[in-house]
Amino acid sequence: MSSRYARPRGTFDILPEQSHRWRYVEECFIDVAARFGLRRIVTPIFERADLFERSVGDTSDIVEKEMYVFSDRKGRRFALRPEGTAPVVRAYVENNLHLSQGTARLCYSGPMFRYDRPQKGRYRQFYQYGIEVIGSDHPAIDAEVIGVATLLLQELGLTGWRLEINSVGSPATGDAYEQALLDYFSPHEAQLCADCRNRLVKNPRRLLDCKVQGCRDLAVDAPVMLNYLDDDDRAHFAQVQEHLTRMSVPFVVNPRIVRGLDYYTGTAFEIIDDRLGAQSTLIGGGRYNGLVGQLGGKDRPGVGWAGGFERLLLALDEEGIAAGEPLRPVGYIVALGEQAAAVTPSLAHRLRTAGISVEFDPDKTSMKAQMKAADKCAAHVALIVGDDELARGVVALRDLATGEQQNLAEADIIARLKTYKR
């Protein structure tokens, strides 16, 4: 149970019995993304620490207390990436993608790192998949981006989620709104919980979704962001909704949605599954029209989202969806006697060269043990080779599901095995 070197807190091993599910889900994501013209981009797992400090916001929890920061041998400050958008935008700017693509459509997946207290659906090294579309402010793009997320969930067979959308406005209207919140809540400061008193100075919008009853009562009559949007933002948001409706993507407007990262502007959305526990956000994202310019590029609008693989798998568990199948060999070679054992490796290699998956275990010698192993690895057929078969130049091919068995010359085996899936 206790090994000398335990894995770091908040990390996990993906063992073979689970790894096929991860692969399945990732392939499903890539497949859906491809239909939208989203092409894969891969960025380093660590970046200059200030990339995140500037983009995500240096007063955000992420950079204040959750980043894995380290210095290299020359004293440069780096951070294990806590999120995917800033690195993608950095790559967009650095490689001048605005010149080669009209609107860049990108997708990515990989590990992210956040020094959080682990709990259900939250880890220190976790895996995200996400998309970013950079170069257009058109509301159709917002709707399309959201559509990628809902289509993915739909194709995975998931039904227990809901889409909530909001518009958080531009920096200017956002500031005005936050001031309105302060004006509203400040007189009641004494009635707020300790966390909310802190939010008052740090992140006023978070006052809206406090879980403490007293704060919730106050929040009921608080100013609503949507009333502070300027005409452009309001029209944009309305069109996003229109497109979603025409796309038959069900959504609810939730004016309380807050995004935790500073770079968000305009459309914000979350896909929530309440069965996942406290960490119920399956996918979250929104528009970030100032970020590209802020990171030194031409001023280009962007929209995107990210989702957590762990939470997606949790949701699949919740709905009893298998998500792919574990690897199983077509054939398992059962070698009886030393003569057979001597030719088994080469037989296996010829079959594998022909594209057929076969297994055998030279450490098992009894027929019983080998047949059991064939059964356990779920092989479709057992290829039995003993003295009789060797003498006659055949292999006994036993279908493990039906029990039917026949002798075949090696030349015929390959054609026969190819009739089995995988």
Place this chain on the structure above:
RNA sequence: GUGGCUGUAGCUCAGGUGGUAGAGCACAGGAUUGUGGCUCCUGUGGCCGUGGGUUCAAGUCCCAUCAGCCACCCCA
């Protein structure tokens, strides 16, 4: 960073008030000299998370620490 619960075999867990460990599953072998799944029998497997303390004696009591789970916070 805060709080609650929990750490005993590979896995899931039993082990009143302290007397140096057990089950089921899994695994291995056998019943069945070359035929798996089912059944039965047998067997392997344990620094009882780690360190310290109390005691003649600690899996059991006390302290610390690490880890897991869940929640707060935050977010994917």
